[in-house]
Amino acid sequence: MQHYFNPMSRAMTTLWMFAELQVEPEQVLVDIQSGETATAEFRPINPMGKIPVLVDDGVVVTEVAAICAYLADKFPEKHLAPELGSPLRGRYYRYLFVPGTTLEPMFTVNSMGISDYPAMSVGFGDMERCLTTIEEMTPAEDWVLGKQFTAADIVFGGTLDFFVQTGGIERPSSKLRAYVRRLKDRLAYQATHDPSWH
Ligand SMILES: N[C@@H](CCC(=O)N[C@@H](CS)C(=O)NCC(=O)O)C(=O)O
CATH class of the missing domain: 3.40.30.10 (Glutaredoxin)
Incomplete structure (x- = not known):
C-alpha cells in the first residue's frame, strides 16, 4: 500500500x-x-x-x-468499524460523511467571509445549524459509537480538533473540549501529530 x-x-x-x-x-x-x-x-x-x-x-x-x-x-x-450488518453501521456512516460533505464546506465558506448564500439549497445550511449539529453529535463520554473507538472518531473527531485548533469553532463547549482531549490522549494521535497540537 x-x-x-x-x-x-x-x-x-x-x-x-x-x-x-x-x-x-x-x-x-x-x-x-x-x-x-x-x-x-x-x-x-x-x-x-x-x-x-x-x-x-x-x-x-x-x-x-x-x-x-x-x-x-x-x-x-x-475493530475500528462496527461489523457489517450491524445497525450501528448507520450511525458510523453518518459520522464519517458529515464532516466532508457538510461541515467542511460551511467552515470554508465562513472563513472566506461569505454569508450571501441560499441556506435552503446549499448542503451545509448555515453556521447555526452546523454548530447545533456538532454539539448534538459530540459524545458526552467515550466515543461516537459508545465504548468502541472507530474510524468515525478519527474522521469526525479529527475534524472537530482542526476546527477548534484553527479557531473555526470559537467557543467550544466543555463537552466538545473533553471529547477532543480524549482523542489527543490517544497514543496513536500523539505519535502522528506535532506536539504543539497535543
Ligand atoms: N476532500 C479531500 C480534500 C483533500 C485536500 O484538500 N487536500 C489538500 C491538502 S489538505 C491538498 O492536497 N491540496 C493540494 C492542492 O490542491 O494542490 C479529502 O477529504 O481528502
Missing part, C-alpha cells in the same frame, strides 16, 4: 488512522507547496490533485473518510 501524504495536510488524519491500526504503508511524501500535486506523474493518480491518496494493489482511494473507512474494513481484526 502506498500512502501519498504531507504532514501539513489532511493526510495527518489518514496517518493517524494507520497508527491506530499499527499498519505501516509505504509513505510517499508529496510536496503540495511546490505544486507536486499538479505534476504529470501525480494527476493520473488523483485528477483532483489532492492528498491523501491510498493506492492498494492498484486500487486508488481518495478522500479522507473513504480511506479511513476502507482501511477499517480491510483490517476487521483491529
Whole structure:
C-alpha cells in the first residue's frame, strides 16, 4: 500500500488512522507547496490533485473518510468499524460523511467571509445549524459509537480538533473540549501529530 501524504495536510488524519491500526504503508511524501500535486506523474493518480491518496494493489482511494473507512474494513481484526450488518453501521456512516460533505464546506465558506448564500439549497445550511449539529453529535463520554473507538472518531473527531485548533469553532463547549482531549490522549494521535497540537 502506498500512502501519498504531507504532514501539513489532511493526510495527518489518514496517518493517524494507520497508527491506530499499527499498519505501516509505504509513505510517499508529496510536496503540495511546490505544486507536486499538479505534476504529470501525480494527476493520473488523483485528477483532483489532492492528498491523501491510498493506492492498494492498484486500487486508488481518495478522500479522507473513504480511506479511513476502507482501511477499517480491510483490517476487521483491529475493530475500528462496527461489523457489517450491524445497525450501528448507520450511525458510523453518518459520522464519517458529515464532516466532508457538510461541515467542511460551511467552515470554508465562513472563513472566506461569505454569508450571501441560499441556506435552503446549499448542503451545509448555515453556521447555526452546523454548530447545533456538532454539539448534538459530540459524545458526552467515550466515543461516537459508545465504548468502541472507530474510524468515525478519527474522521469526525479529527475534524472537530482542526476546527477548534484553527479557531473555526470559537467557543467550544466543555463537552466538545473533553471529547477532543480524549482523542489527543490517544497514543496513536500523539505519535502522528506535532506536539504543539497535543
Ligand atoms: N476532500 C479531500 C480534500 C483533500 C485536500 O484538500 N487536500 C489538500 C491538502 S489538505 C491538498 O492536497 N491540496 C493540494 C492542492 O490542491 O494542490 C479529502 O477529504 O481528502
